[in-house]
Amino acid sequence: MPDQQLGDAELAAQPAAYWMGVAHEALIAYTRERQAEKGYTQPQFWLLRNLSAADISPDGAGMTLPELQRAMASYIRPEDDLAVDAEALVRKGWLRRDAEDRLWITEEGEQARLDLKRNAPAIRAALHAGIPDADYVTTVKVLRQLVRNAGGTAA
Numbered sequence: 001m002p003d004q005q006l007g008d009a010e011l012a013a014q015p016a017a018y019w020m021g022v023a024h025e026a027l028i029a030y031t032r033e034r035q036a037e038k039g040y041t042q043p044q045f046w047l048l049r050n051l052s053a054a055d056i057s058p059d060g061a062g063m064t065l066p067e068l069q070r071a072m073a074s075y076i077r078p079e080d081d082l083a084v085d086a087e088a089l090v091r092k093g094w095l096r097r098d099a100e101d102r103l104w105i106t107e108e109g110e111q112a113r114l115d116l117k118r119n120a121p122a123i124r125a126a127l128h129a130g131i132p133d134a135d136y137v138t139t140v141k142v143l144r145q146l147v148r149n150a151g152g153t154a155a
Helices: 009-014 014-036 042-051 067-072 082-092 109-119 122-128 131-151
Strands: 094-098 103-105
Touching: 014 042, 014 094, 014 122, 014 131, 042 067, 042 082, 042 103, 042 109, 067 082, 067 094, 082 094, 103 109
Parallel strands: none
Antiparallel strands: 094 103
């Protein structure tokens, strides 16, 4: 759909699925570009987060690649290759592999996770520029209701 000035009535008639798809792809691309500028990939950050007891992992236990893929199934993208990203983190010393082929976050990896996490506020600020928090909250509430109306589960 062309980028043009539309009135409120015209905007209300726009297909939500189209705009959600456009927004999803644009936000992912922007986030990944900013992360790449800092020298890491989004899946690498997710790997560190999923293996850190201070973040997503409930116990900090090591996980195999298939276990990590299952844990990330709701947000991993088809083009993501966790094996390649995990190997890059092993080479950096941020992850280690044990005899059972489980990946574990190292002390250096935990520090890297904390360092990488510090990039998130700037990315969020850039994406939210010009959007008052009240408008953002309204948008999220509308999206959640659209999901429920479509039979999905909105957290």
